[in-house]
Amino acid sequence: MNVFTRLPGMKTLNPEDLERLAHKRAGAKLGWYVHAAVYLVVNLFLTGLSYFFGSTWTVYAVLGWGLGLALHGIGVFFLGAGSGVRDMLLRRERKRLQRLLQGPEAS
Numbered sequence: 001m002n003v004f005t006r007l008p009g010m011k012t013l014n015p016e017d018l019e020r021l022a023h024k025r026a027g028a029k030l031g032w033y034v035h036a037a038v039y040l041v042v043n044l045f046l047t048g049l050s051y052f053f054g055s056t057w058t059v060y061a062v063l064g065w066g067l068g069l070a071l072h073g074i075g076v077f078f079l080g081a082g083s084g085v086r087d088m089l090l091r092r093e094r095k096r097l098q099r100l101l102q103g104p105e106a107s
Contacts, residue, residue: 024081032076039069 013021043062050058079086 021081028076028080032073035069035072039065 043058043065046058046061050056077083
């Protein structure tokens, strides 16, 4: 039995495509969780060293890497494959390209 699934804001997916998308999204989310865990462990260690030596330089590493982690999270959870924002942008770009390919006489 070939069941098709429709997710909000997405085209209709057959079971194989749905499984592929689920694996891709789960892998991206797992990658972000690993990134967050490494961020936490390394920055706790660096903060400990900084405290031990009486310095405050660690704040730059925490803020800089934290920005990277936040951007990674935005990419994974809001802009990644299957997200509504990404699909909306793809639809807009397809329409724009179709208009360009049709030329001014089609308008």
